[in-house]
Amino acid sequence: MKKILIARPLTDEVTEALSGCDVTVRQETAPLSADELRAALRDYDAVMPTLGDAFSAEVFADVPQPRCKLLANFGVGYNHIDVNAARAAGVAVTNTPGAVTDATADIAMTLMLMCARRAGEGERLVRSGAWEGWHPTQMLGLHLSGKRVGIVGMGRIGQVIAQRCHFGFGMDISYFNRSAKDLAFPATRVESLEELAGKVDVLVVAVPGGAETRHLIGATVLAAMQPHALLINIARGDVVEEAALIDALQAGRIGGAGLDVYEFEPKVPQALRDLDNVVLLPHLGTAALEVRVDMGLMAVANLQAFLDGQPLPNAV
Template structure:
């Protein structure tokens, strides 16, 4: 136990909360929902460490009022909801939880790909509503996955993990677009081919999966022009950040049948889902489940704890991003 004061904005796994409270003067949130902005401001003025999630916007105004907080230990790998420049100017360190959610998110991207291709969301809704009239040859015919081409936009840990699943499990041809060409075992194992031009990848891919960080640099990377460049009959999958896709353009494309379908786990203003998508059958909509398995959520918390412990010792922070 130290006199370091830690404030957690949302309920974390029990094991992680127990570890935090055993080591530090910790205030937990017993509510699964988000905190009012004024309470976060209050916490940053009175606690040494703030532990937010992707659903907590930590902007410059909050940071500039933070009289005591000196570490933002984010619960998650993405940090575009935190103003890093303001934190740096204020002398507040920011950490994240990389690596531990790679497999869970890649699994979910593959799940969305299969759901969109095989129209399982439509089928499940039909069964639950009592509208299923029985098997017939042309009922809910979707797209095959095995042997098709997958285009991965952003080839970091999660993109590479998805490529491995798609190639080894389904024999898919892998294309990838990234800032730099990647080498090593992943390219050898998946025979992934680098596409320096995004449009070139879109034109060749039966499925396109997004794995880039959020922020202004990638906002609306998938816009109306990108959607128009996609191969006829193709599908878009996004488990990265909602801001990467122009959802109005996507809805218009889905209505016209180009792309043929989509699978989305993230949205620009969560928990709000763009209304234009809600009445479309050819899009699978999930409530940000990318890291939602028990092992991963626990590992994320323990990774955040590791950064807090390093901060308490005055040691280098293992996962510092600012």
């Protein structure tokens, strides 16, 4: 009987969906340790890893002939897995696209609204007991309706964010993407990321993580943004150069930022936590029960196909 490792606790609907195999559910919420990563490749036929489980080239090098033949990632992003090293070792990789799209787009909109209307700052004011009551110039923010949003990465998630912005708030859409997209709403593709940053009131980062996009949003892009503009990141933390963002925020060169991910997650610099013009969420992108169940069942479908000798539904 095939042995399967599920790297984190999941809902019962997910863990009970696998059949015909010996399932081990690891009960810790922290990422797999260095020893656990190697043992996973060595001792199991397939593994369901997730964010932070760093199956790097070094890990594969230490287990040159792994028993494991599938990493069925729980999540759409898989930059924590060296896919080339996995393939070279004979290990397939799958992910869970589609299941996360709407929920992640909703978090982008949450961050946009919270930043624009200074909701985090206002909530802290009320909780502190220092609020003295309404007055006409209290905590004036940015009105999103009719503004221009720039989407960096017009994939599944970027398109749903853009739809919500256009149809929900009447916002004009510009985007930066490797290729032009046939979209169900009016949008202008901009060739230069710096040019896009300079045109928009809100810049939303929705690209995949990985070496190609690391520090895509750095000092140059931040310097191009308008002084009132907001940066929203729901992609991967290291897509934004955190030190450059802190510098821009502290100097008032941009209006604010909304972050659901961090470069050195879960570590969040004190400098970011000290700023009032930043909204900080604890990676809530897909944190809805239905969504996490759908993600898990999609990962299970990949595992079950592997067990049954069928083509993998979501191979990467």
